[in-house]
Amino acid sequence: MSDPDGVLAAEQRHLDRARAELTRMREHTLSLVPDGGDALADEALAHALHRRAAGLLDDPSTTLFFGRTDHDDGQRHHIGRRHVTDAAGDPVVLDWRADVARGFYRATRDDRGGVRLRRRFGVEEGRLTAYEDEHLVERDDSGVEESGVSAILAREIERPRSGPMRDIVATIQPEQDALVRADAQTTVCVQGAPGTGKTAVGLHRAAWLLYAHRERLTRQGVLVIGPNRAFLSHISAVLPALGEVEVEQRTVTELVTVAAEGRKEVRVRGEEPAAVATLKGDERMAEVVRRAVWAAVGDPAQVLEGGALVLTRGTRRWRVPGYLVRDLLDELTTRGIRYEAARALLPQRLAHAVLQLFEAAGDSPDDVVQDAVARSAEVRAAVKALVPAQDAAKVLWRLLSDREFLERSSRDLLTGAERELLLWPRPPRTAGTARWTEADGALLDEISDQLQRTRSRAHVVLDEAQDLSAMQLRAVGRRCSTGAATVLGDIAQGTTPWSARSWDDVLVHLGKPDGDLEVLDRGFRVPSAVIDYAARLLPRIAPDLGVPTSVREDPGHLDVVRVGDPLARAAAVAAELLGEEGSVGVVVAAGSVDAAAAALTAAGTGFSRLDALAEGEVQQRVSLVPAGLVKGLEFDRVVVVEPADVVDAEPDERTGLRRLYVCLTRAVTAMVVLHARDLPAELR
Incomplete structure (x- = not known):
């Protein structure tokens, strides 16, 4: 871009200054040495300084600011990914999350909010290459079309990308910004069509919350939950790029199986029919396992000798009758407390009952005496008999092994046929030898929470929420019971037998029935040629949803080709697409992954297999993706192989068509569909 007025050169000098100031800020942070005389306080401060220094790392491949706003009062703000100040503390770059930066995203000619000019910058390899001014006071012809479309913005949205997902701070749209900055106490549920940026909204909302409510959210923690490790790897760079390096990221399975907060590690090794997994994920199972846990509470008439608590103190014996113990x-x-809390409180309750006997006999016992009675051998033995210690795995093992116990726990909740479905055909000898499934993981988490309350985070971001069972949603809800959640998904992309039919159901299971439902239906990443083709499936898979629209000027490219050998052709097409800029995704049914890998190898094309990607492994430009792992990912160019195989791999046709819809909406620039078999009727 020519620069006759020297505007771009001046802005580049400001960028160079900002980089120098950021380096100064980081060096100053690294020079600080905790020395408060308190080892614990010093350790905490050192950790905080390390975290701050990590957040001040500069990425030379990008820019510290991407826009500027000029205001009626003469102020001028450069908007960037983090706050940069000079030595005097005056801002050089304003964090995009600051309240005053809101105008960069939302100001219009009709509602300027004091903004006179909005400037966007084009960036290549960390240097400013272009700028574009939008005057909000009067009309102009400086790069923003009459429709309000920014040329720089359009180029940034459509730019080919390789590797993990990047932040979208430079391209956040007004409707996205409103969701990002929603009140911290509000649970927001986003129904988002493919390419509408719902995942980015969730991650940027987490970053904004950490900025606006740093102390509380850092203390209690922020948790991001995704469908699988491939997805989490894809989004892993977004928050660190925004300066947030300590956000926990888990899959739902990891959430309920990794040892934490008193829970033991659970190894998921087993598989089970979809009908069994669906029943285990049913909301009725919450009451079944609650009854199973509390069934351990003993009847004083049966478990206490003589049916009463008898305590010897000196030469006297004191007796608390069984009916009082029962009360x-x-x-x-x-009273709704956890099982372990009841175990902890019972000794003092029993001791108090004994002290009432002392008082009736004329004694005046104090708290020391009560504590001694609570710790006495007789009381401890009574508590052990009345409220025995329990282990979550043993409770579930008994429930799935013992027909009579299951019947007692599920009476009036489950049918006889459903109980037969739950019972193990060949029960393992012990809980330790059980081959737990993913659905069991959610049940074990429910039992663990009945035993001992699960720690709540300040905020949870849940992506692809439509795929979770009621029991999995309850597990997530426990992690934000005292906070709020950002719930993301698309009903049309539900690909599990238990996937949600409505967002109201999801919010109820999460324990957030009053959450705000918002809809994103403007697609920024998926071109119209691709989304229009995939949308042919919507009347069949999600008739209540509107058809998403692509707002991109470039319609993209779509080829649907019938060939004799789709896998061999896919390998050849992938090799051809490497001549173009950006990433390539080859999407195949789960049963065809090995054959597709062989075809790519035979063609001499290097690729990463996402179902076997090692931790830290550098992902190549071509990715081989099983259909079951592609949700939430995007590639510049996508090759979808044999759609009929993708459909047939699922338990039923409707789920299969939903899986295919996901596969057909992953392309940012172009998509090639290769098939030898007939396509589903909706796509012919």
Whole structure:
């Protein structure tokens, strides 16, 4: 771009200055040495300084700011990924999350909010290459079309990308910004069509919350939950690029199986029919396992010698009748506390009952005496018999092994046929030898929470929420019981037998029935040729949803080709596409991955196999992706191989067509569909 007025050169000098100031800020942070005389405080401060230094790392491949706003009061703000100040503390770059930066994303000619001019910058390899001014006070012809479309913005959105997902701070749209900055106490549920940026909204919302409510969110933690490790790897660079380096990321399975907060490690090794997994994920199972846990509470008449608590103190024996013990148990077990809390409270309740006997006999016992009674051998033995210690795995093992116990726990909840479905055909001898499944993981988490309360985070971002069962959603909801959540998904992309039919159901299972439902239907990443083709499936798979629209000027490219050998042709097409800029995804049904890998190898094309990608392995430009792992990912060019095989690999046709819809909406620039078999009727 020519620069006759020297505007671009002046802005580049400001960028160079900002980089120098950022380096100064980081060096100053690294020079600080904790020395408060308190080892614990010093350790905490050192950790905070390390975290801050990590957040001040500069990425020379990008720019510290991407826009500028000029205001009616004469102020001028450069908007960037993080806050940069000079030595006097004056801002050089304003963090995009600051309230005053809101105008960069939302100001219009009709509602300027004091913004006179909005400037966007084109960037290549960390240097400014172009700028574009939008005057909000009067009309102009400086690069923004009458429709309001920014040429620089359009180029940035459509730019080919390789590797992990990047942040979208330079391209956030007004409707996205409103969701990002929603009130911290509000649970936001986003129904987003493919390419509408719902995942980016969730991640940027986490970054904004950490900026606006740093102390509380850092103390309690922010949790991002995704469908699989490939997805989490794809989004892993976004938050660090925004300066947030300590956000926990988990899959749902990891969430309920990794040892934490008193829970033991659970190894998921087993598989089971979809009908069994669906039943285990049913919301009724929450009450079944609750009954199973509390069934361990003993009847004083049966578990206490003589049916009462008898305590010897000196030469006297004191007796608390069984009916009083029963009343104490009922008071604890009906007040909604956890099982372990009841075990902890019962000794003091029993001791208090004994002290009432002391007082009736004329004694005046104090708290020391009560504590001694609570710790006595008789009380400890009574508590052990009345409320025995339990292990989540043993409870579930008994529930799935013992027909009578299952019947007692599920009476009036499950049918006889459903109980038969749940019972193991060949029960393992012990809980330790059980081959737990993913659905079991959610049940074990439910039991663990009945035993001991699960720690809540300040905020949870849940992506692809439509695929979770009621029990999995309850597990997520426990992690934000005292906070809020950002719930992301697309009902049309539900590909599990238990996938949600409505967002109202999802929010209820999460424990957030009052959450705000918002809809994103403007596609920024998927071109119209691709989304229009995939949308042919919507009347069949999600008739209640509107058809998404692509707002990109470039319609993209679509080829649907019938060939004799789709896998061999896919390998050849992938090799050809490497001549273009950006990433290539080869998407195949799960049963064809090995054959596709062989075809790519035979063609001499290097590729990464996403179902076997090692931790830290550099992903190549060509990715071989099983259909079951492609959700949430995007590639510049996509080759979809044999759609009929993708459909047939699922338990039923509707789920298969939803899986195919996901596969057909992953392309940013172009898509090639290769098939030898007939396409589904909706696509012919």
